[in-house]
Amino acid sequence: MPRPPAADAAALRRVRGGGGTVDKSTAIRRTDLPGGLRVVTEHIPHVHSASVGVWVNVGSRDEGRSVAGAAHFLEHLLFKATPTRTAVQIAQAVDAVGGELNAFTSREHTCYYAHVLDSDLALAVDLVADVVLRGQCFADDVEIERDVVLEEIAMRDDDPEDTLGDVFLSAMFGDHPVGRPVIGSVDSISAMTRTQLHSFHLRRYTPDRMVVAVAGNIDHREVVALVREHFGPRLVRGRSPVPPRKGAGRVPGRPTLQLVKRDAEQTHLSLGVRTPGRHWEERWALSVLNTALGGGLSSRLFQQIRETRGLAYSVYSTVDTFADSGALSIYAGCLPERFDEVVRVTTDVLAEVARDGITDEECRIAKGSLRGGLVLGLEDSASRMNRLGRSELNYGQHRTIAETLARIDEVTLDDVNAVARQLLTRPFGAAVLGPVRNRRSLPRPLQTIAG
CATH class of the missing domain: 3.30.830.10 (Metalloenzyme, LuxS/M16 peptidase-like)
Known part of the structure; x- marks a missing residue:
């Protein structure tokens, strides 16, 4: 575009x-x-x-x-x-x-x-x-x-x-x-x-x-x-609007592993890495990477975990961004006996993308998904109001939809793969909820995360 x-x-x-x-x-x-x-x-x-x-x-x-x-x-x-x-x-x-x-x-x-x-x-x-x-x-x-x-x-x-x-x-x-x-x-x-x-x-x-x-x-x-x-x-004169948050700098410490032991029919996993905050210039490439990893039916994690192997009903990735930091995370819920394989496939996919990147076709589909989702998500007045409020508080400015679509379109395959190499080689953090005994009973990729 x-x-x-x-x-x-x-x-x-x-x-x-x-x-x-x-x-x-x-x-x-x-x-x-x-x-x-x-x-x-x-x-x-x-x-x-x-x-x-x-x-x-x-x-x-x-x-x-x-x-x-x-x-x-x-x-x-x-x-x-x-x-x-x-x-x-x-x-x-x-x-x-x-x-x-x-x-x-x-x-x-x-x-x-x-x-x-x-x-x-x-x-x-x-x-x-x-x-x-x-x-x-x-x-x-x-x-x-x-x-x-x-x-x-x-x-x-x-x-x-x-x-x-x-x-x-x-x-x-x-x-x-x-x-x-x-x-x-x-x-x-x-x-x-x-x-x-x-x-x-x-x-x-x-x-x-x-x-x-x-x-x-x-x-x-x-x-x-x-x-x-x-x-x-x-409305008393003498005050200016509080500027958008810039954050308090680097988040201390490293991500950890946390367990919630609970009798349940499924074991639930969230696994992810820290990202820069919402003012990061590469956030557009991060959005494309997230969509290609787990943002839709054709995403790599959905295809590998659900469609090809039938290991889980629900699997997706998401990005949470704050003023000074954020997190790219993957969620999956599965039967306890399938948990080890879900973890193995998930970490294999992340390692593969960190090493080799996504393909040109995956990048094209992810950008199209983001463009369509943006426009379709702004079809009613409530979504437009939300966009106005968030933009003013978070950035102090308002992009047109055309500007946002253009920024998505400007993202290149090299941009996405550079972000993948930068982020997916960082220390992982994870949370596990379900019938788990202790750290030693977890799949090896999770045991290596600091506890």
Whole structure:
């Protein structure tokens, strides 16, 4: 695919005031408000919906050890009451228009969002702003949501893949903040106080850490006016937006092996290597490598483990990226008697790709898969809103879809294979969950990983 026109490729011009920054090629507009609050919108004329998200540049990696899980706990708590609405009234308001109101917490940010008909945009902004800015931390509600979060931890523990995901990141990053579960632990949630949660809200939820992202059949000026109305007294001059995270430098230590012994019908494996963070220039080549390894039905791991040998139903690879680090990982779940062979085939594939690289055909298919997945994944206003919020918090800029497609297309086979040689020769980390006895009972490739 050729490079996008110069108008597409140019960086967005920043304009202060209600009109905002304009990118005519994609209808993305951006306005900086007093206090460091940013409003980013994308007009999608062919839809009848609007998605509103308030993104806060705060996640589980910003917590002290004594309040592990506070960002997620607070996300639950803010929906319980505001000065003008009870939890029931909040729910009724969104149900009455057939909308959705929810939130999620990650390691580096929290998002509160609403998805409604475009005619209900004003209500969506009102509800999300009310919850984020004025959600109450009443003591009785803290106790109710404490039980809910503990139930969520129990539900996580009952899901082998979810449990393994948290254990794997702990194996990869150890005591580094991104290695800790977003949800916290039974001990930390049980001990957390109303004062700690209220203080976390007051100190962390400031306009300079926030982005209001809105996508759908909306008008940028109307959105800015609504945000001004509902953020009101918070828009105090003198603060600039908090810049995107750059990370705290190199993650100390080496990846390790962690075991979770559990009676189960399957043994579950996550195996991977550390990668640079999301600002790495070679991240596009890494995406192609990940897709070729385990990102689709034609990927090498899927073909070798499932299609050719029938060793597992589920096998795939994925990339988690943070500001300062990341992980390329492979997941497989299989019957315990097949586990040794799954490990052998997986490590053989990784060693082969590290040595010989992927083929030109694998590279071509992986790039096509990424291009199609990107475009198809942005067919609705909610996905566009998510893209706006993440781009603003993570990079402080917005690429057009044409620019992103061009970056994927520019990746060469040599680029991908250079990344494979660099990453797949690094020390592996792994997590294993299932009926395993001890390290000595594991396949030899896993025994060599530090424990």
